[in-house]
Amino acid sequence: MNYAIGVDIGGTKVAVAAVNEQGTIISRSVIPTNLDIAPEAMIAEIQQEIRRIIERSGVHMDQVVGIGIGAPGPLDSKNGLISCPPNLPAWVDIPIRDLIGRVFPVPVLLENDANAAALAEKWIGAATETDNFIYITVSTGIGAGIISEGQLLKGMKGNAGDIGHAVIDPSFGECVCGQSGCLESIASGTAIAKRASAIVGREVTAKDVFHLYKEGHPDITAYMKDVFNVLGVASVSMINTFDPEKIVFVGGVSEFGEPMFESIQQYVRRYALNPTGRKTEIAAAKLGQNAGVIGAAALCFHNGSFQ
Incomplete structure (x- = not known):
């Protein structure tokens, strides 16, 4: 062995x-x-x-x-x-x-x-039967690994998939990278904690936001629907660009569970450009940490x- x-x-x-x-x-x-x-x-x-x-x-x-x-x-x-x-x-x-x-x-x-x-999710995880998929991690930051035709898409230096700094909505303000409205500045765990703290009027963590959402806090529930929508926007952009069969999400934000996955799935069904793209599966990663x-x-x- x-x-x-x-x-x-x-x-x-x-x-x-x-x-x-x-x-x-x-x-x-x-x-x-x-x-x-x-x-x-x-x-x-x-x-x-x-x-x-x-x-x-x-x-x-x-x-x-x-x-x-x-x-x-x-x-x-x-x-x-x-x-x-x-x-x-x-x-x-x-x-x-x-x-x-x-x-x-x-x-x-x-x-x-x-x-x-x-690669791990392709090998023994959520994408073993899939040769075209995108792995998106939504945690402190946001990044992606892209498998195309069974091959890892690396880019010139190995930095392909840095989708956290794709601009989604400039109205959300400046990102740490200097651009305005990056995906990471809207939907990462760090960004969620920062904006939710302003909403509830006290400092909260991303985990606190999860609990407030589960408890049905009206302002947090409305806010997280906006975050799910943004992740849907990002997913459609990746689908239109790379034509995957599946998108696999992992990270602290995926703890929001079925409401998040169903929201993203609905957005994809509605807005992905190609009919096959609208059927792209949105799934949770299996291997965790x-x-x-x-x-x-x-x-x-x-x-x-x-x-």
Whole structure:
């Protein structure tokens, strides 16, 4: 049996797992992302955690076919660089592939975290029977992984799918990127918490908004209908552009459940350009927090292709 090590790097935590060739996690751990130390020092901690996972899982190094890394963009996956992710402000042009590769005698692959998670859902998740789908994560930020004809769509540097900064409605005001009305500035968990706080007159989190919605708070219910509509707009834009069979949503916002999915589905049925596009399935992801490490491992087994 062969294994791969999946590493999922985020702004607050790093998950590391040993994954077999069926996509089963053998051993998994999570360590905090320390933003107070140099990136190279944090990578040294990741290296140590990889060693621990290999030892804990009982996997011999000669059974490890590679180490896959999923990280937030922007990055340069072809050259193995983490370029300048907003959630990792000190990580500018960090050669993580080479730094990890110096320690472990196996191939090391780097991919955008949303792309890696899309691979996981294609491999063993919500899109195993689908060669054309879009994975959309709606959490602190918004991003997408695009699978077309069984192949991961990467772009020039590996940053394709950064839909969070597609302009949807300039009237919503300025986004952190400098544009006005980006999808992320309207429908991300961060944006929802900010606008909902103004609506209810006190500071609330995205999780608080979820509870207020479930309780039937009238102003929050009306507001979230607008958010669902915006996600419908984004979905139709992706359908018209990429012609997928399915769109898979994941992230904290997907906790709103059936009302959100049905609202997006209705918008798609009404506004997608092509008759087949109007039938695009809107679905929930299956792998949750494990998608990142499983998808990173999938890079070593599938390298972005399921053909």
